[in-house]
């Protein structure tokens with residue numbers, strides 16, 4: 001290695017299961033790999049697939065921590081594999097797919113379907129005022145601080161870590177998760193969205209929404225974008241309580 | 247055989263595909279989007295720096311107009327662009343930013359009053375006008391005269407695609423995720439949809455459509471060192487090429503970005519330099535002013551990348567165990583600026599390099615970044631040779647980038663082309679004569695052919711290893727078809743790739759497991775990728791001049807007399823081992839901006855014989871004083887508005903140009 005020491009022998013224990021293969025059962029499979037400088041789980045998993053086992057399924061896209069494709073359970077904790085350096089882990093590394101989401105195979109899960117379902121239910125888009133915007137005219141002004149605040153909540157990459165780390169989501173299939181609640185908080189803040197608290201209450205004012213959260217804050221701790229989920233959920237809950245009492 | 251029918255089949259769920267689908271749907275046509283991944287994970291997501299639109303809100307952008315944006319883009323392209331398309335683009339880009347603003351993109355906004363900035367290594371105070379407060383802000387980017395790049399911190403693509411993908415959900419447009427188009431269905435003159443593989447089940451099915459659009463993004467993974475996502479493998483380009491009818495334009499035009507972190511290849515945005523960051527060498531010397539006194543770090547990307555490699559070749563690189571690199575220094579921007587406006591950059595440095603860019607330099611070296619070439623289209627976005635096939639975004643050669651695209655012009659192109667081409671796709675579908683009755687026999691033939699190819703690979707044991715073929719291809723491309731090219735190297739690349747192509751016909755896999763089978767995916771893609779690599783290498787070998795990002799050390803001058811033309815590549819027959827190249831001349835006599843010096847980079851070039859006459863003609867029109875304003879003058883030089891769809895015509899309001 002860079003410091004002259006001999007490279008570590010890493011052992012990867014990977015949860016394998018391909019539901020498309022008749023008779024296949026979930027099992028832990030071990031792979032050995034020599035560690036290299038700057039090795040990330042992205043590099044390691046590709047090396048295993050290229051050199052040892054062409055059937056190993058996992059998802060990477062940007063490999064830069066930007067797109068959220070590669071969330072998985074890394075030693076039991078949800079995280080982005082692409083930006084996890086092997087040197088931050090022990091010599092034995094256990095990888096498993098995110099729970100809650102439908103399994104595709106091995107480390108690959110269908111977060112896309114889940115996120116689309118959540119988006120449709122919560123209508124995660126700006127509900128515009130009547131009448132089309134005249135694109136030829138100067139854009140509506142927005143306070144620069146407000147734009148930054150909205151961006152702060154808009155940074156969610158829908159990786160699914162918060163859902164995988166959430167006690168409620170594991171028990172309650174329709175729980176919208178911190179990802180959903182954060183989106184509601186984001187659109188609530190956005191003056192371009194015409195929805196009122198009454199409308200938002202319709203969407204998240206129940207146990208599948210903001211009242212389902214048990215405040216265990218698994219979501220907050222595992223969010224790879226460090227979104228302020230804890231404060232946002234607490235704030236949203238207060239707003240929804242007062243809306244509910246109206 | 248499973249057949250899905252829709253009016254518009256959009257292959258690709260990046261910014262271009264999504265926006266195009268929204269346009270078609272709003273005009274009453276059903277659209278289905280296919281994507282390898284959930285759409286928000288498309289590579290558009292990774293755009294950091296921003297989107298060019300001549301809003302002219304910030305003080306350093308004052309005086310900006312479509313005219314300035316037009317000239318910057320054409321110069322940037324080294325006169326390879328279609329100037330009419332550039333005009334369509336620059337006129338629509340402000341509308342696109344404003345549409346996205348209405349859709350919820352949290353654009354960074356102008357704050358009135360004084361603020362500190364770094365320009366050319368110096369701290370300066372900029373003062374923003376009261377009347378600009380709260381409008382969309384712009385930052386500086388390479389190759390532009392004015393500050394024109396609108397941004398959302400350094401996560402512009404993320405914010406854009408979040409809003410546009412959610413807009414597609416709002417419009418109830420289905421996205422069929424984890425579906426890969428493997429071939430276009432066509433009868434030699436008309437495109438009728440695509441053969442598609444389900445990446446979860448492995449099932450092969452047919453999608454039949456009136457109009458099919460390729461919006462599959464770039465092909466960076468043909469190279470070893472690239473900033474592109476792992477899914478940017480150019481399969482969309484390849485399936486167009488494999489029709490033998492549609493042509494790919496200018497595939498040899500490949501952009502290398504100056505600042506990919508070394509050695510991982512992950513991009514740090516041009517915004518780093520736009521905001522004042524400097525390039526330095528092993529001895530800490532800022533070297534760009536030595537080479538490019540005019541634009542320094544902010545010359546166009548092709549120029550900066552070449553200068554960096556040149557500087558390394560002269561022995562000024564920083565040596566490391568992975569090879570040589572240079573430094574990007576953004577420490578002078580200060581902690582607050584970095585944490586607020588370059589946060590993604592901070593994350594990348596932290597996670598992948600283990601350094602803090604507030605205090606440390608960033609190791610960088612140029613890497614493949616952008617595919618200027620693509621599916622050749624008319625200004626409407628339709629292929630001139632294969633009816634019903636459209637293309638938009640990075641996958642297309644529309645052609646507004648020519649031989650070098652400017653930073654910030656690409657995400658702008660995606661949404662602008664999505665808006666424009668979406669309207670033309672809708673027009674196409676409106677016409678009764680373009681209705682499609684499912685040609686069962688033809689569809690069946692195409693599906694069977696693809697299935698047979700897949701089966702042959704899946705059942706071949708002991709064949710060529712797909713990941714080895716891919717690595718060898720990427721190494722050839724990075725070492726022989728890179729920033730500096732010579733006839734000798736390119737010939738080596740072509741020979742080597744032809745051998746790889748022959749071997750790829752014998753590719754096999756270790757397991758025929760049902761379901762996703764990632765090894766099978768690599769195998770069928772690598773066959774197509776090698777064809778595409780050959781198209782680039784052969785085009786580069788044949789083009790004996792230097793233009794934009796295509797630089798031939800053995801032909802260092804731009805040669806307008808012989809090469810002011812667009813390369814068109816087709817792949818006539820599956821047994822061919824080279825593409826067929828044709829050339830489409832660019833007409834100087836109709837250009838609004840005839841070829842000249844770019845304002846940076848090499849000053850000597852060989853003129854086109856028509857250039858002096860056209861230049862004189864333009865001078866005469868300008869001097870006649872007949873045009874009352876810039877709009878009339880532009881109209882006199884090169885009318886373009888008639889090319890735009892009706893709803894997108896019209897001027898753009900600015901603070902300095904109120905309606």
Ligand SMILES: Cc1cc2nc3c(=O)[nH]c(=O)nc-3n(C[C@H](O)[C@H](O)[C@H](O)COP(=O)(O)OP(=O)(O)OC[C@H]3O[C@@H](n4cnc5c(N)ncnc54)[C@H](O)[C@@H]3O)c2cc1C
Pocket residue numbers: 257258259260261262263280281282283285288289290291292293294295296297298402403425426427428461462463464473474475477478481482513515615616638639640641653654655656657658660
């Ligand atoms: C790191 C990075 C930073 C960048 N920063 C900027 C910037 O600041 N400003 C700027 O202007 N430009 C930038 N660019 C360029 C710009 O982001 C891209 O050119 C642009 O986003 C491409 O958009 P697209 O819609 O054409 O394609 P993409 O966003 O790449 O989408 C392609 C889509 O096609 C799908 N697809 C591909 N093949 C198939 C197939 N065979 N079947 C089905 N679906 C398929 C994919 O799933 C995906 O949905 C950057 C590029 C990179 C690499």
